[in-house]
Amino acid sequence: MASRKRTLLKVIILGDSGVGKTSLMNQYVNKKFSSQYKATIGADFLTKEVQVDDRLVTMQIWDTAGQERFQSLGVAFYRGADCCVLVYDVNSAKSFDNLENWRDEFLIQASPSDPDNFPFVVLGNKVDVEGGRARQVSEKKAKQWCASKGGIPHFDTSAKEDLNVDDAFQTIARNALKNEAEEELYIPETVDVNAAAAPRRPQSSCC
Amino acid sequence: MAERTEPPELPPAPDELASFWGSQGADQAAQEEVIYVVEELQAMQLERQPSAASSDAGSGNGGGSEQGSGGALFAGQEEEDASAAPAPPAPHAGGDAPAGSADQQRQQQQQQQQEEQDQKQQLVALRCMQAGGTAGSSAAPPAPPEEAQLEQHPKHVFVFSTAGKPIFSYRGDESRLAGLMATAEAILSVAHSKGHTLKHVRAGSHVFVFLERPPLCLVGVSALAEPPAVLRMQLTLVHGQIISLLTSTALNALFARNPGYDARNLLGGSEGMLSSLIDSFTSTPATLLGAYPSLPLLGGVRQALASALAAAIKATGALHGLVVAAGHVAATCGAPGLAPLQQWDLLLLLNLLGANASFRHSGEAMTPVCLPRFNASANLHAYISYADAATQTATVLLCGGMPNPAALSAAAQHMQQQLEAVGALQALVQSAAREQLYGGSSSSSSSSGSMLQSDAGPAAAQPTAAVNAAAQSAAAAAAFAGRDALLAVPNLPAAAGGGRFGATPLLHFVYKLSGRQQYVMSPFCGALQEGGLRQAIVVAYSQLRAAMFESSTVGSGPLQRLRYEARPRFVLLGAVNPETELYLTCDPLADQAEAAALASRLGMWLHSRHDQLFSLG
Known part of the structure; x- marks a missing residue:
C-alpha cells in the first residue's frame, strides 16, 4: 500500500454556457476571477491536488463548453468520470431547467455502472449579482430538485466572491472518493499447452 | 554543407537533424497546417488576456473567435497519413492569408510566445487552451509547472486511458500531467467524432505521434527528428510491454468493468x-x-546451445x-511445430530480463509474462536460470x-552441466563478456581476436596480422569498455574496413x-560514447533507413539500395539488398566512393560469417 499511487479523480463540469463553469474552476484552482466572459472552446483541463481527510488526491477537472455546437465532443469527455458537477446561474431559470437535460446527457454518454448512485453535485452560481435581487431560482426550489434526484448535494456559490467554492469542490472530491470502486484484481489465464498459441476466451476470477 | 546523395536525383537530405523534415513537400504542407492550428491556439490565448489581445488580433480571429475558432481548432488537426496529399487549407483567416504574411504572423506569434512563458509551455505541450485569464499571469500556480519541465527533455512517452486518466509518463510525475493527458x-476524441484517426502532428521541431x-x-x-513511423513502432512496443505485464x-476486462479504472x-x-x-x-x-x-558466436557453440535447448x-x-x-x-528454439518467436516479443523479453535485476540476484526465477505477438490474451510462465549473473x-x-x-x-541444471562439459558455456560467457559495454570482465581480453581469426575467409586478405594488430591496439586502449567485442572496429581485419581509430574511416556499423x-x-x-554521439x-x-524505405510507394522494398548522407559529425551509408541491410557510420572525411567501397568490403x-553472427536454425 505504501507505494500506491495517489488517487486520481476525473471530475466533469456541465451546464449552460455563461453560468460560470470556467470561473468556478479558475477560482478554485488558481484563486482568480475575471468578469470578462470568454467562452470555452471545446474543453479546458486543470488539475489540483487536494487533501480529503487523510488522503491526498489529484482532481483532474474537465471543464466543458456549454454551447450546443460543442456537444459532439464525444464520449471520451464523459467516459470514466468519477463525479459530475452540474452548474446553473441562479439568475437564469432556463439554466436551472436545463440541469435535467445535462444530467440525462451525462448518464447516457457516461453510462455509469450504478446510475442511481453516481455522485453529482449541483452548484447555483452568481449569487452575488445585484446582491441577490436578480435571483430567479430559489435555493428551496433547487434543493427540491436535488432531493428528487436522490439527494444531490447543492451549493449556492459565487465564483466572483469565492463563496462556497472550496466547500463545494471538497464535497465533490469526497463524494467521488466514496464512489470509488473496490480494488479489483484480475488473474489472467495462462496459455493452454494443448491449444498452444490460439487465443482463448477470457475467464476472470476475483479475489 | 553540401549534401551528397546516391542516386543524385533524389532530394538531398539536409545535414542538420532539425531541418531534416523540412525537405519533404507533403509533410511541409501538413506541418504548416498544424502551425496554423497552433497559431489559433495562441491567438485565443492572447484574446483571453485583456492586456495582450489588441496587438495580435491580426491573426484574424478578432471578435469572431467564438463563432469560428472552436470548430477549426480541431478541424485542422487531423492527418490521415504522413504521405497524404497536401492537406486542405485551414478554414480560417490564418489559412487564407498569403504564405509570406502567414510566416510573419508565425514569427510574431513566436515572439509573443517567448515573452509569455506560460504560453510557450502550452505550445510545446499542444495544450488546447488554459482557463481564461490564467496564461501570462504572475500569480504563482498552485502546483509546480510540471509541463515546463518537460521541455528539458527531447523525448516523451505518455500513456493514458481512453477516459483521459494518466497511467505512465517517461518524464515527470504522471499525475501532475493529468491535464496534458x-x-x-x-484531441483524439474530437478527431474520432469527425471520422478521422490522428496519427501524428508536427509543431515546430516536435513531432507528436498517437497510438x-x-x-x-x-x-x-520527439524533438530528435525521429521518423514518425519509427516513433509509432516505439509506442507499439511500449504498449506491448504493458500487455506483457497484464495481458x-x-x-480489457478491467476497463469494461470500470472505464475510469486506474x-x-x-x-x-x-x-x-x-x-x-x-x-x-x-x-x-x-x-x-x-x-x-x-x-x-562460433557456429559450434550456437549449435550446442540450440540442441541443449531442444532437449530441455x-x-x-x-x-x-x-x-x-x-x-x-x-540461441532460440521452439517446440516442434511452433513458429519461432517474433523479434518484437524477443525485444520485450530481453527488456524484461535486463530491467529486473532481482532475477539475477536470485539465480533462478519464475515470472508470468505475456508475449503479445505470440498470444496477447494469456500469460506464459517464464522460467529464468542464470548461469552467469x-x-x-x-x-x-x-x-x-x-x-x-x-x-x-532440473532441466536447466542438466543443460548447463552439459554445456559446461563441452566448453560451450565458457565460450558463451566469454563472448558475452566481450560484448558487454559496462563492467565486462578483462580476463577474456587475451583471446579477443583469435576466435574470428580461426575462420578468416577469403575476403580477409591478411587476417592474422590484422587481428593481431587489432588486439594490440585494443590492449593499449584498455580504458574503453566494449573494445573486446568480436565486431569492434579495431578487431576487424583491415580488409573488412577494420583498424584502430584514425586508421580507418569506419566508426560504427549495424548489420541486419x-x-x-x-x-x-x-x-x-570510446569516442562514440561521448557528446551524445551514440544517440x-x-x-x-x-532517418537514413526511413529515407531508403518509407518514401517508397511500392510495396515493402526499399526505394534506394544505396544512400549516402553527410552530416556535421559523421557520414552515413546505407546498403540494402533483399537479404541484408548494412548501415555504416564513417568519419566526416569519408566521401561517397570511399564509404561505398568500405561497405562493399565489410x-x-x-x-x-552469417553462421557466427546469427541464429540460422
Missing part, C-alpha cells in the same frame, strides 16, 4: 521497465530495424526456450499451462539479416 485524449489501443492511448513526442484480456494500480513498480525500454529506442537500433540483437524443451514440455547473454540472444547469461524456458518448477530447474529479424553491430565504445548515430540510422566479410 486529458487534452491529448480530447490508440483502447482502452489505452499512447502519445510519443490484453485482463486489461491502471497504475496494476502497473505499479514497472515504471523502470518501461523507462528502460524507452531509453533503448535511442541507444540501440533494434526497434528502428525491427530486429533483435544476436550474440556473435522436450524434457519439460516448454513451448519456447532461449539462451540470452549480455542483452543479446545467443555478471554477464547476464541465462536460460529462459517459456511454458504454458501449469508449470513444474522442479522439472524446469532481414529474413531472420536479427542484427549485429559494432559496440559503441545521434542511432537516430541518424532511423558486407562481403560479414556475409561469409
Whole structure:
C-alpha cells in the first residue's frame, strides 16, 4: 500500500454556457476571477491536488463548453468520470431547467455502472449579482430538485466572491472518493499447452 | 554543407537533424497546417488576456473567435497519413492569408510566445487552451509547472486511458500531467467524432505521434527528428510491454468493468521497465530495424546451445526456450511445430530480463509474462536460470499451462552441466563478456581476436596480422569498455574496413539479416560514447533507413539500395539488398566512393560469417 499511487479523480463540469463553469474552476484552482466572459472552446483541463481527510488526491477537472455546437465532443469527455458537477446561474431559470437535460446527457454518454448512485453535485452560481435581487431560482426550489434526484448535494456559490467554492469542490472530491470502486484484481489465464498459441476466451476470477 | 546523395536525383537530405523534415513537400504542407492550428491556439490565448489581445488580433480571429475558432481548432488537426496529399487549407483567416504574411504572423506569434512563458509551455505541450485569464499571469500556480519541465527533455512517452486518466509518463510525475493527458485524449476524441484517426502532428521541431489501443492511448513526442513511423513502432512496443505485464484480456476486462479504472494500480513498480525500454529506442537500433540483437558466436557453440535447448524443451514440455547473454540472444528454439518467436516479443523479453535485476540476484526465477505477438490474451510462465549473473547469461524456458518448477530447474541444471562439459558455456560467457559495454570482465581480453581469426575467409586478405594488430591496439586502449567485442572496429581485419581509430574511416556499423529479424553491430565504445554521439548515430540510422524505405510507394522494398548522407559529425551509408541491410557510420572525411567501397568490403566479410553472427536454425 505504501507505494500506491495517489488517487486520481476525473471530475466533469456541465451546464449552460455563461453560468460560470470556467470561473468556478479558475477560482478554485488558481484563486482568480475575471468578469470578462470568454467562452470555452471545446474543453479546458486543470488539475489540483487536494487533501480529503487523510488522503491526498489529484482532481483532474474537465471543464466543458456549454454551447450546443460543442456537444459532439464525444464520449471520451464523459467516459470514466468519477463525479459530475452540474452548474446553473441562479439568475437564469432556463439554466436551472436545463440541469435535467445535462444530467440525462451525462448518464447516457457516461453510462455509469450504478446510475442511481453516481455522485453529482449541483452548484447555483452568481449569487452575488445585484446582491441577490436578480435571483430567479430559489435555493428551496433547487434543493427540491436535488432531493428528487436522490439527494444531490447543492451549493449556492459565487465564483466572483469565492463563496462556497472550496466547500463545494471538497464535497465533490469526497463524494467521488466514496464512489470509488473496490480494488479489483484480475488473474489472467495462462496459455493452454494443448491449444498452444490460439487465443482463448477470457475467464476472470476475483479475489 | 553540401549534401551528397546516391542516386543524385533524389532530394538531398539536409545535414542538420532539425531541418531534416523540412525537405519533404507533403509533410511541409501538413506541418504548416498544424502551425496554423497552433497559431489559433495562441491567438485565443492572447484574446483571453485583456492586456495582450489588441496587438495580435491580426491573426484574424478578432471578435469572431467564438463563432469560428472552436470548430477549426480541431478541424485542422487531423492527418490521415504522413504521405497524404497536401492537406486542405485551414478554414480560417490564418489559412487564407498569403504564405509570406502567414510566416510573419508565425514569427510574431513566436515572439509573443517567448515573452509569455506560460504560453510557450502550452505550445510545446499542444495544450488546447488554459482557463481564461490564467496564461501570462504572475500569480504563482498552485502546483509546480510540471509541463515546463518537460521541455528539458527531447523525448516523451505518455500513456493514458481512453477516459483521459494518466497511467505512465517517461518524464515527470504522471499525475501532475493529468491535464496534458486529458487534452491529448480530447484531441483524439474530437478527431474520432469527425471520422478521422490522428496519427501524428508536427509543431515546430516536435513531432507528436498517437497510438490508440483502447482502452489505452499512447502519445510519443520527439524533438530528435525521429521518423514518425519509427516513433509509432516505439509506442507499439511500449504498449506491448504493458500487455506483457497484464495481458490484453485482463486489461480489457478491467476497463469494461470500470472505464475510469486506474491502471497504475496494476502497473505499479514497472515504471523502470518501461523507462528502460524507452531509453533503448535511442541507444540501440533494434526497434528502428525491427530486429533483435544476436550474440556473435562460433557456429559450434550456437549449435550446442540450440540442441541443449531442444532437449530441455522436450524434457519439460516448454513451448519456447532461449539462451540470452549480455542483452543479446545467443540461441532460440521452439517446440516442434511452433513458429519461432517474433523479434518484437524477443525485444520485450530481453527488456524484461535486463530491467529486473532481482532475477539475477536470485539465480533462478519464475515470472508470468505475456508475449503479445505470440498470444496477447494469456500469460506464459517464464522460467529464468542464470548461469552467469555478471554477464547476464541465462536460460529462459517459456511454458504454458501449469508449470513444474522442479522439472524446469532440473532441466536447466542438466543443460548447463552439459554445456559446461563441452566448453560451450565458457565460450558463451566469454563472448558475452566481450560484448558487454559496462563492467565486462578483462580476463577474456587475451583471446579477443583469435576466435574470428580461426575462420578468416577469403575476403580477409591478411587476417592474422590484422587481428593481431587489432588486439594490440585494443590492449593499449584498455580504458574503453566494449573494445573486446568480436565486431569492434579495431578487431576487424583491415580488409573488412577494420583498424584502430584514425586508421580507418569506419566508426560504427549495424548489420541486419532481414529474413531472420536479427542484427549485429559494432559496440559503441570510446569516442562514440561521448557528446551524445551514440544517440545521434542511432537516430541518424532511423532517418537514413526511413529515407531508403518509407518514401517508397511500392510495396515493402526499399526505394534506394544505396544512400549516402553527410552530416556535421559523421557520414552515413546505407546498403540494402533483399537479404541484408548494412548501415555504416564513417568519419566526416569519408566521401561517397570511399564509404561505398568500405561497405562493399565489410558486407562481403560479414556475409561469409552469417553462421557466427546469427541464429540460422
